[in-house]
Amino acid sequence: MLHSRIESRLREAVLAVVPDADPSAVQVRPASDAKLGDYQSSVVMGLAKPRGLNPRALAADVVARLDVGEWCEAVEVAGPGFLNFRLSASAIESALAGAVAAPVPFVEPARPRRTVVIDFSSPNVAKPMHIGHVRSTVLGDALARTLRLLGHEVVTDNHIGDWGTQFGMLLLGWKTRLDPAALARDPIAELERIYKAVNAACDADPAVRGAAKAELVRLQGGDADNLGIWREMIRLSQSQFDAIYGRLGVTFDHTLGESFYNPWLAQVVADMAARGIARDSEGAMAVFSRGDVAPKDDPFKIQRDGAWHDMPLLVQKSDGGFNYATTDLATLDYRIRTWSPTDILYVTDGRQQGHFRQVFAAFQAWKPEAAAATRLHHVWFGSILGEDGKPFKTRSGDTVRLGEVLDEAEERAWAVVREKRPDLPEAVQREIARVVGVGAVKYQDLLPNRQSDYVFSWDKMLALQGNTSPYLQYQYTRAAKVVRDGGWTPAAGAGIRVGTPEERALARHLLNFGLVLAAVAEEARPNYLCNYLYELAGWSSRFYEACPVLRSEEPLRSSRLALCHLTARVLKAGLECLGIGVSEQM
RNA sequence: GCGCCCGUAGCUCAGCUGGAUAGAGCAUCCGCCUUCUAAGCGGAUGGCCGGAGGUUCGAGUCCUCCCGGGCGCGCCA
Numbered sequence: 001m002l003h004s005r006i007e008s009r010l011r012e013a014v015l016a017v018v019p020d021a022d023p024s025a026v027q028v029r030p031a032s033d034a035k036l037g038d039y040q041s042s043v044v045m046g047l048a049k050p051r052g053l054n055p056r057a058l059a060a061d062v063v064a065r066l067d068v069g070e071w072c073e074a075v076e077v078a079g080p081g082f083l084n085f086r087l088s089a090s091a092i093e094s095a096l097a098g099a100v101a102a103p104v105p106f107v108e109p110a111r112p113r114r115t116v117v118i119d120f121s122s123p124n125v126a127k128p129m130h131i132g133h134v135r136s137t138v139l140g141d142a143l144a145r146t147l148r149l150l151g152h153e154v155v156t157d158n159h160i161g162d163w164g165t166q167f168g169m170l171l172l173g174w175k176t177r178l179d180p181a182a183l184a185r186d187p188i189a190e191l192e193r194i195y196k197a198v199n200a201a202c203d204a205d206p207a208v209r210g211a212a213k214a215e216l217v218r219l220q221g222g223d224a225d226n227l228g229i230w231r232e233m234i235r236l237s238q239s240q241f242d243a244i245y246g247r248l249g250v251t252f253d254h255t256l257g258e259s260f261y262n263p264w265l266a267q268v269v270a271d272m273a274a275r276g277i278a279r280d281s282e283g284a285m286a287v288f289s290r291g292d293v294a295p296k297d298d299p300f301k302i303q304r305d306g307a308w309h310d311m312p313l314l315v316q317k318s319d320g321g322f323n324y325a326t327t328d329l330a331t332l333d334y335r336i337r338t339w340s341p342t343d344i345l346y347v348t349d350g351r352q353q354g355h356f357r358q359v360f361a362a363f364q365a366w367k368p369e370a371a372a373a374t375r376l377h378h379v380w381f382g383s384i385l386g387e388d389g390k391p392f393k394t395r396s397g398d399t400v401r402l403g404e405v406l407d408e409a410e411e412r413a414w415a416v417v418r419e420k421r422p423d424l425p426e427a428v429q430r431e432i433a434r435v436v437g438v439g440a441v442k443y444q445d446l447l448p449n450r451q452s453d454y455v456f457s458w459d460k461m462l463a464l465q466g467n468t469s470p471y472l473q474y475q476y477t478r479a480a481k482v483v484r485d486g487g488w489t490p491a492a493g494a495g496i497r498v499g500t501p502e503e504r505a506l507a508r509h510l511l512n513f514g515l516v517l518a519a520v521a522e523e524a525r526p527n528y529l530c531n532y533l534y535e536l537a538g539w540s541s542r543f544y545e546a547c548p549v550l551r552s553e554e555p556l557r558s559s560r561l562a563l564c565h566l567t568a569r570v571l572k573a574g575l576e577c578l579g580i581g582v583s584e585q586m
Numbered sequence: 587g588c589g590c591c592c593g594u595a596g597c598u599c600a601g602c603u604g605g606a607u608a609g610a611g612c613a614u615c616c617g618c619c620u621u622c623u624a625a626g627c628g629g630a631u632g633g634c635c636g637g638a639g640g641u642u643c644g645a646g647u648c649c650u651c652c653c654g655g656g657c658g659c660g661c662c663a
Contacts, residue, residue, distance in 0.1 A: 032606065042605050045643070055643075079606055080643055124663085165662070258663095284661055296589075302659055303588040310660095317661045324663050353590060354658055382591080383657075390656095420625065436625090447611095448599060451591070453656070459612095460598070464625060466611040467600095474625050482622055519602055528602065534610080541626060550622045564622095586625070 001108060001514055002071050002095055003028060003039060006085055010041060013066040017058070018047050028085070030512055037076070037084035038508050045081040055081030089498055092507050096496045099510070100562060105569050106513040109151035110521070117155045117335050118144050120347035121250070124161035125237040125257075126170055126191040129244050130399035131392060131456065132349075135381045138442045138579065139450060140347040141250045142526040143379070146577040150521055155253050155339050159331065160241070162234050162257035164324070168216030169198040172208070174229050175215075187236040220321075247406055247438060249579060261330040265322040268330045269315050277366045283318030287362040299357040313358040328359045329366070336370045343375045345524065350380040350451065379524040382453035392456045405461070410437035412462045413470070421586070432583045436470050437462075439580040443469035446526045446578055467534045469580050472571060475537040477586045479568035482549050484584075488561035497559045502546040506539045506563060513570050517577065526578060533574045540567045 007028040014026050025047075031040045044062055048055035059077040066075060071091040076084040099105035120140020123129050144154045173194030182190040202209040219226040238255075245251065269285050272278035278285045288310055289300035295308040302311040315326045335344060346356060356378040364371040386392040394400055414433035421429065444461045448454050464470040498504045509532075516532040519525070549560040572582050 029602075029605095036606075040605085042644095045605080049643070082606070122663095161663070282660080286660075301588095304659085305587070308588090312660070314661050319661085321661085323661065325661095327663095349657095350591070351657055352663080355663085357590095380591095385656085416625070420623090449601090452599075453592075455598070457598080463612080466625095468611085468625090470625055474623080478623055478626090485622065516602085523602080525602085527600075531600065531602090531610085538627090542628090544622075545618095545627050548622070586623075 001106065002087065002091060002511060003030075003515055004108075006039060006068050006071060009066060009068050010043070010062075010083070013062050014043060014047070016065045017061045018051070021047055030515070031084065034505065034508075036078065036082075037086040039085040039087075041083045041085075042081070044083065048081065059083060087508065089504075092498050092504070092511070093496050095511060096498075096507055096562070096566060099566055100490050100496075104149060104573055105566055106511055107149065107517060107573075108514060110518070113152055114147075114342040115153040115155070115339060116147050117157060117339055117341045117344045118147075118347065119157050119159050119331075119345065120144075121252075122159045122161065122348070123237075123241055124166075126166070126188070126195060126233050127237075128188045128192060128399070129241065129402040131384055131402060131405060132399065133402055134405075134441065134445050135384070135450070136347045136349075137245075137248065137250055138445045139379070139381060139524075139526065140345070141248070141579045142442075142446055142529075142577060143345060143347070143521070143524055145579060146517055146520050146526065146529070149573065149577055150517055152521070155335075155341065156251070157335070158241075158252040158255040158257075160237075160255060160257040162237075163259040163262065163327075165216060165321075166195065167219055167230060167233075168212035168214075169202065170195055170233060171215035171219060171226055171229055172212045173198040174233075183236075188240050191233060191236070244402055244406075247403075248442070249438070249581065256331075256334075258324070258327045261327050261334065264330045264334070265326050268326060268333070269322070272315060272329075272362075272366050275366065277362065278315050281312060281314075284314050285316035286312035286314050287358070287365065288312045290365060299354065299361045313362050315362070325355070325359060325362075328355075329363055332359070332363050332376075333367065333370070336367075336374050341374055343377060345377050345379050347379045347381070350382055353378060353380055377524065379450070381450040385453050385455050400456075405441060406438060408458065409441045409462050410434050413437035413440065413464065416464055416470075417586075424585075428585075432586055435581045435583050436464070436473060436586070439469035439473060439575070440464065442578060442580055443472075443530065447530045449527055450525060467530075469575070469578075470586075472533050472537050472575060473580070473582050474586050475540055476568055476571040476575070476582045477584065478544065479540060479564045479571065480582075480584055482544075482564045483561055483568060486550050486557070486561045486564075488558065488565060490565065495555055495559060496562045497556070498563075499556075500547055502539075502543045503560070503563060506536075506543045506567065509536055509539050510566055510570055513574065520577070529574055529577060533571060533578075536567070536570060536574075540564075540571075543567075 010028060011023055011026040014021050015023065026043050028039050028041045031037045044059040045055045048058045056077055059081045063075050063077060068075065068085065071087060073086040073088055078084050118140050121133060121137040123133050144156050147154050170191065177194045177197055179190060198212060202212060215226060219230055269278060273285060278287050289298050295301045300311055300313065301308050313325050314323060315329065316322055335341065360376045384392045410433050413436040414429060417429045417433050440462055447467065498507045516528055520529050547560060549557065549564060552560060575582055
């Protein structure tokens with residue numbers, strides 16, 4: 001891409017003038033204002049300051065050594081020492097022509113190819129998938145898709161909650177309170193009902209709690225009846241998950257739930273104990289601070305009443321049972337042994353930050369060589385709040401089911417399609433509504449910075465105007481339609497000319513697609529891509545307003561058709577990275 | 587108490603790890619469809635970036651303190 005070529009030439013020039021400069025600090029970015037150029041760099045100002053040099057003079061020295069003449073007009077030194085690059089029309093035009101032939105336009109395969117394991121979605125067995133699962137599922141899927149498009153190897157793993165103390169209550173409920181007719185009608189609702197009923201009974205009556213605990217012990221001991229019921233609950237839940245994932249278009253390479261790691265848990269704790277990483281604490285096994293960092297940065301320390309206290313990570317309960325920390329450590333070990341990843345991404349709620357800090361640190365202590373080879377990232381996101389600013393629930397206090405959100409989204413989209421396109425048959429309208437409705441839900445979740453809490457609003461989530469997926473899908477449809485009507489194919493169109501300001505603005509924005517994808521991958525923030533695509537849609541819309549395509553004379557007509565073609569492809573590829581589909585007509 | 591996060595237009599939020607004049611959507615107001623899809627485009631209104639200091643060529647972004655809010659803090663996940 002032009003950007004990376006310019007950046008590496010600038011790096012050479014800077015190092016020629018300032019040999020001890022940090023090469024990674026030499027960065028070229030899209031210009032903040034089109035009037036200033038297409039790309040800009042502020043690197044020389046940062047270099048001049050500590051060296052006591054005049055920034056503008058240093059900039060002039062760098063420019064004298066800089067050879068970007070094949071792509072740019074004369075480089076300008078502006079303001080306190082900015083370097084402004086303006087692409088030549090011929091460079092833009094040949095980049096566009098190259099993109100027509102490329103498998104993915106404006107994207108080149110990422111340089112060091114990484115192997116990235118992504119842990120996301122992770123719903124719980126016997127519970128409905130609810131609105132809270134949207135963020136992890138949609139974010140994780142978007143990151144997987146983006147990393148794959150960039151050429152990285154991705155392993156997606158759905159770490160479902162299929163083990164744990166809740167199964168004691170579920171088993172007891174299954175045996176004593178199950179309504180078979182209700183189970184047949186809506187399995188998850190019935191499982192949820194018996195769980196809540198037993199949970200309430202446990203609070204009221206210690207004997208019930210004891211009975212639930214006994215069921216759990218029998219399950220853990222390998223009791224055939226309980227294992228059979230447990231497997232049935234997983235099967236019922238998995239078919240619910242599959243239905244939702246099918247609607248969302250989300251797939252996983254693996255679904256290795258918590259129970260998969262049971263055979264290793266005892267060994268994990270024993271090995272950690274043998275290596276002196278974990279030790280007995282009040283009857284439990286725990287990982288303590290090694291005292292190698294300041295207390296405030298130590299995940300195993302906490303301050304209380306003015307003094308720092310130990311805050312260990314428990315890897316085995318005093319009753320001998322294991323907990324999620326144990327499972328997470330076994331999982332981490334398994335993933336590294338199995339896939340040798342360069343990175344592992346955990347896409348979860350921000351409230352688990354402390355937990356993951358402890359798990360990562362404990363693993364680092366336990367297996368330093370494995371930890372050194374793999375970067376661990378907690379890709380966390382904020383909470384979904386109700387309009388009152390409190391955690392989002394329905395009026396009756398229940399969580400909002402994901403399936404119902406998708407139903408409502410598709411229904412609302414269908415109403416719009418009926419109004420806009422009464423000429424289409426209902427089956428076609430329904431299909432458009434499906435793509436638009438599901439896309440709207442996903443986009444609304446991907447658009448905000450993932451770390452913000454966000455306020456749930458049906459109207460906002462399902463809005464079809466403004467910076468929303470329907471708008472992006474609509475702009476794709478327009479561009480694709482023009483290309484179809486023009487009878488243009490990539491084989492036919494060679495020459496692209498960018499003459500008008502609108503053509504040039506659209507073209508220069510297209511060039512930065514790969515740059516944005518790299519930023520999304522680097523920071524695990526798909527919202528960068530959302531904003532890029534929204535801007536692209538705006539530029540393309542302004543282009544249509546100003547530049548007739550089909551009514552232009554050749555060779556302008558073919559040139560503009562090629563621009564439409566590239567716009568459509570980038571919109572489609574970008575939306576695909578977000579897990580959002582397009583329709584050829586809307 | 588300690589830690590993490592947040593506070594930007596009336597509302598909901600961006601702001602690319604310190605760059606040039608702080609941007610969108612919604613809402614309000616004014617224009618644009620006999621011309622390739624108006625789910626659109628153009629324009630207007632709207633800001634002490636919670637407050638006070640500091641760091642430097644340059645701060646919404648970094649540091650300190652204060653105010654206000656959310657979350658977390660041993661055997662749940």
